[in-house]
Amino acid sequence: MPGHILLVEDDNAIATVVSAALEDDGFVVTRTDSLVGRDRNLAGQHFNAMLTDVILTDGDGIDDLGGIRKAHPDMPIIILSAQNTLDTAVRATDTGAFEYFPKPFDLDDLVRAVHQAVGQQAGGQQAGARNTVEQAAENIGEGLPLVGRSQAMQGVFRMITRVLRNDLTVLILGESGTGKELVADAIHQLGHRKTGPFVAVNAAAIPGDLIESELFGHEKGAFTGAVTQAIGKFEQANGGTLFLDEIGDMPAEAQTRLLRALQSGRIRRVGGRQEIAVNVRIVAATNRDLKPMIAAGTFREDLFYRLNVVPIQLPPLRERADDIGALAKHFLRLAAHDGLPLRQLDNAAIALLERQPWRGNVRELQNTIYRLALMARDDLIDIETISSVLNEGMAPAGNSDGAGFDSALHGWLAVAGPVGGRLYQRALAAFEKPLFEFALQQTAGNQLRAAQLLGLNRNTLRKRLVDLDINPDQFMTDR
Numbered sequence: 001m002p003g004h005i006l007l008v009e010d011d012n013a014i015a016t017v018v019s020a021a022l023e024d025d026g027f028v029v030t031r032t033d034s035l036v037g038r039d040r041n042l043a044g045q046h047f048n049a050m051l052t053d054v055i056l057t058d059g060d061g062i063d064d065l066g067g068i069r070k071a072h073p074d075m076p077i078i079i080l081s082a083q084n085t086l087d088t089a090v091r092a093t094d095t096g097a098f099e100y101f102p103k104p105f106d107l108d109d110l111v112r113a114v115h116q117a118v119g120q121q122a123g124g125q126q127a128g129a130r131n132t133v134e135q136a137a138e139n140i141g142e143g144l145p146l147v148g149r150s151q152a153m154q155g156v157f158r159m160i161t162r163v164l165r166n167d168l169t170v171l172i173l174g175e176s177g178t179g180k181e182l183v184a185d186a187i188h189q190l191g192h193r194k195t196g197p198f199v200a201v202n203a204a205a206i207p208g209d210l211i212e213s214e215l216f217g218h219e220k221g222a223f224t225g226a227v228t229q230a231i232g233k234f235e236q237a238n239g240g241t242l243f244l245d246e247i248g249d250m251p252a253e254a255q256t257r258l259l260r261a262l263q264s265g266r267i268r269r270v271g272g273r274q275e276i277a278v279n280v281r282i283v284a285a286t287n288r289d290l291k292p293m294i295a296a297g298t299f300r301e302d303l304f305y306r307l308n309v310v311p312i313q314l315p316p317l318r319e320r321a322d323d324i325g326a327l328a329k330h331f332l333r334l335a336a337h338d339g340l341p342l343r344q345l346d347n348a349a350i351a352l353l354e355r356q357p358w359r360g361n362v363r364e365l366q367n368t369i370y371r372l373a374l375m376a377r378d379d380l381i382d383i384e385t386i387s388s389v390l391n392e393g394m395a396p397a398g399n400s401d402g403a404g405f406d407s408a409l410h411g412w413l414a415v416a417g418p419v420g421g422r423l424y425q426r427a428l429a430a431f432e433k434p435l436f437e438f439a440l441q442q443t444a445g446n447q448l449r450a451a452q453l454l455g456l457n458r459n460t461l462r463k464r465l466v467d468l469d470i471n472p473d474q475f476m477t478d479r
């Protein structure tokens with residue numbers, strides 16, 4: 001039971017293929033290339049659905065969609081956009097559009113969506129009823145720094161828009177440095193809990209025996225060292241979002257208590273009797289592959305199913321090379337904002353960056369771009385500078401660096417003596433302390449830049465500085 005479709009599109013080639021595909025399926029298509037034409041058509045005729053582009057010669061196709069939905073509440077709207085930013089995806093969803101198709105889209109998918117939209121309308125359902133929020137652009141945090149135009153990132157943006165108006169638990173999966181924390185942040189900032197707190201906990205950065213008190217708080221005297229009562233992250237996040245980073249690194253006992261908290265919506269402070277109701281939205285993330293951990297019994301299966309309500313998979317950067325140019329330019333602007341000279345990259349330079357494997361993903365690209373901005377002699381970063389910075393970052397196993405570490409470690413082991421069961425922790429501390437001090441010296445005590453230099457999550461660094469008793473302020477210089 002195809003119907004009458006209004007297609008608002010100023011790109012003649014796209015308008016032609018879309019209308020041909022719809023007409024093949026029996027739809028009647030009226031085409032227009034402007035907002036004026038759209039409004040004239042809507043005033044005179046009834047349409048079963050409208051497909052609209054965003055950037056039109058006489059204005060923005062999303063801007064007044066709220067008004068159109070009010071005037072034509074039964075007409076599903078499908079947005080086609082070449083402006084593939086998270087911002088557009090969210091604006092499209094916020095207007096209550098039935099579907100959002102970033103260009104280039106698959107024509108069959110589009111035709112299928114039109115059938116579905118028209119079918120739903122015939123079934124009497126309110127089109128777009130799943131997205132009821134009527135405000136658009138002004139609420140969207142300017143410049144949310146989530147860059148990506150690849151198909152893969154469009155899929156991520158779409159998933160993000162689907163969880164903004166509900167409290168479903170989200171599990172963000174992806175290799176280290178792919179932007180998991182940034183996605184968690186975007187879900188909070190753009191979602192309906194944005195006025196509440198966003199609290200992040202990194203399970204990998206907290207010693208196993210402290211994690212429960214970190215999450216749930218403790219009463220005074222609950223254990224040695226608990227000299228005062230402490231409020232845990234769950235309670236701090238009340239009314240907002242709790243981001244559980246590196247969830248795959250959570251010790252077994254804490255997993256059990258976390259599961260109980262998620263099931264009951266209540267927590268108990270360590271050493272406390274009373275159960276406290278908390279209202280938090282959980283966003284978890286991990287760079288581990290949880291399936292084998294479940295099989296090996298190191299990650300609770302029931303906890304996995306609790307968390308994995310809406311999985312969002314962040315693809316590694318090497319699988320979305322077409323994002324590299326936009327990301328590189330974004331980081332050059334950020335670097336300039338952080339006080340480094342404003343540099344440019346030409347196409348040859350970007351093509352070279354696109355060919356790199358980026359094992360450290362977006363974080364590695366960001367660090368490389370910062371180094372390039374620092375090292376380049378001219379405003380335009382040349383290929384030689386890129387090659388030398390890339391080579392300095394790559395230390396194949398067995399080279400002199402590795403050998404240096406090896407012998408230093410053996411030397412350290414020789415004098416460390418027996419360190420009963422805590423060898424790993426002690427070695428790590430012996431290694432981390434001078435490393436972090438070096439990074440802080442280089443950045444004059446700026447923790448954010450030190451974390452960037454190290455390629456570490458800033459929360460991880462902050463936590464480790466506390467653990468290792470390093471005071472970043474002592475590296476500040478008054479230059």
Ligand SMILES: Nc1ncnc2c1ncn2[C@@H]1O[C@H](COP(=O)(O)OP(=O)(O)OP(=O)(O)O)[C@@H](O)[C@H]1O
Pocket residue numbers: 145146147148174175176177178179180181182183245286287327330362363366457
């Ligand atoms: N799509 C993106 N657009 C802009 N910046 C990004 C993007 N993805 C990641 N970044 C930047 O890359 C760095 C790493 O991102 P983030 O800390 O979110 O990664 P992660 O997956 O949480 O890493 P880890 O698993 O190591 O904690 C951050 O500085 C972040 O701002």
